[in-house]
Amino acid sequence: MKSLSSIMWATSNKFSFSLGKKLLNNVRKKLVIKSNMLTSSYSTSTKPGHTIKEGKVNVDGIDINCVQVGAGEHPVLLLPGVMGTCWTDFKPQIENFPRDKFKIVAWDPPGYGKSRPPDRKFPEDFFQRDAEWGNNLMKTLGHSTFSLLGWSDGGITALILASKFSENVRKMIVVGANAYVLPDELKMYEKIRNIDSWSARMKEPLLAIYGEDYFRKTWAAWIDSITEIYKKNNGDICKNDVARIKCPTLIVHGKKDVMVDFEHPFYLNKHIKNSQTRIFEQGAHNLHLxxxxEFNKLATDFFMEKSKI
Known part of the structure; x- marks a missing residue:
């Protein structure tokens, strides 16, 4: 995961007395208040829709932070993984997906990133809850139909959303996703439960976002929840949902992914009728980063082509 410090939180503690700098800052970053949304706008282009806008949208009584960019006719919702945010999990996609083709919406699921409060909770149906929130977010933003790009936990949420709200989903890409949990995967999660064992490169960006206490307890709560799902459902997260998916689906997986077993993309391909797989031979869990x-071209081609599968 990459740090947000240079993207979302970069501010200066020094007061500038230069009028020119003040005017430039006012042009590059302005606050726009519209109904239920407070938006910060960042732009290096004068083209309509090419400004990156970030702000909170009230959905079901919860203020959800999201990033929006693009003027295309094809809305795409980006769904991050556990503890993830718009920027930690999808910075290269937000910045580089073609803005004349897509309307990109990336979100911080409630309890993650800037979508706090509330604190993140993990009831047994938290994936289903997130799928409903994601669908309602897109409806609130005026997108009656849209496509999905989900990574890791966000891929699971995408699978459920595409099944439960099939009339709203045009196409879907899932990366490093799984419909069930294996015993060896639980063992892997337990090995990395203690964040003290993480490398500084992986840990520090999340510490900067959450602080140590929230990061530590939320990460542990996620592992506890996945373990409980495994015990209660024999590992089944959303197998029944997968069988009901109708939209064209691209399943992307890294052959060197140590977090999600290599059997999962083939299970998904077998049980999602309208699907295909793409394996990144050198890819790990975060292959899209x-x-x-390579990933952005693959995703753009899939979303824009008329379905052949």
């Missing part, structure tokens, strides 16, 4: 140019 490691190989953004």
């Amino acid at each position: 490691r190989y953004p140019e």
